[in-house]
Amino acid sequence: MEEKRFPEFKPELCMYCAGCVAVCPALALNLNETKLELNKEKCIKCLACTKICPVGALR
Numbered sequence: 816m817e818e819k820r821f822p823e824f825k826p827e828l829c830m831y832c833a834g835c836v837a838v839c840p841a842l843a844l845n846l847n848e849t850k851l852e853l854n855k856e857k858c859i860k861c862l863a864c865t866k867i868c869p870v871g872a873l874r
């Protein structure tokens with residue numbers, strides 16, 4: 816069985832559209848003007864954010 820993992824964030828690709836923040840069911844993503852933060856205490860590793868990201872900044 817594949818082990819669940821946290822999404823990996825590539826800041827150099829991110830265009831800060833906030834799409835991932837909107838789909839996260841656990842409210843684990845926070846976006847501010849300069850960065851996207853993942854709250855590992857909240858993240859349930861569903862990887863919905865990786866599917867919505869239009870530029871592959873979350874994998």
Ligand code: SF4
Pocket residue numbers: 821822838839840841842843844853857858859860861862863864865
């Ligand atoms: S993997 Fe799921 S819970 Fe974790 S940040 Fe992405 S959308 Fe939110």
Ligand code: SF4
Pocket residue numbers: 828829830831832833834835836846851867868869870871872873
């Ligand atoms: S969906 Fe992708 S490009 Fe948009 S804010 Fe999230 S990580 Fe950045």
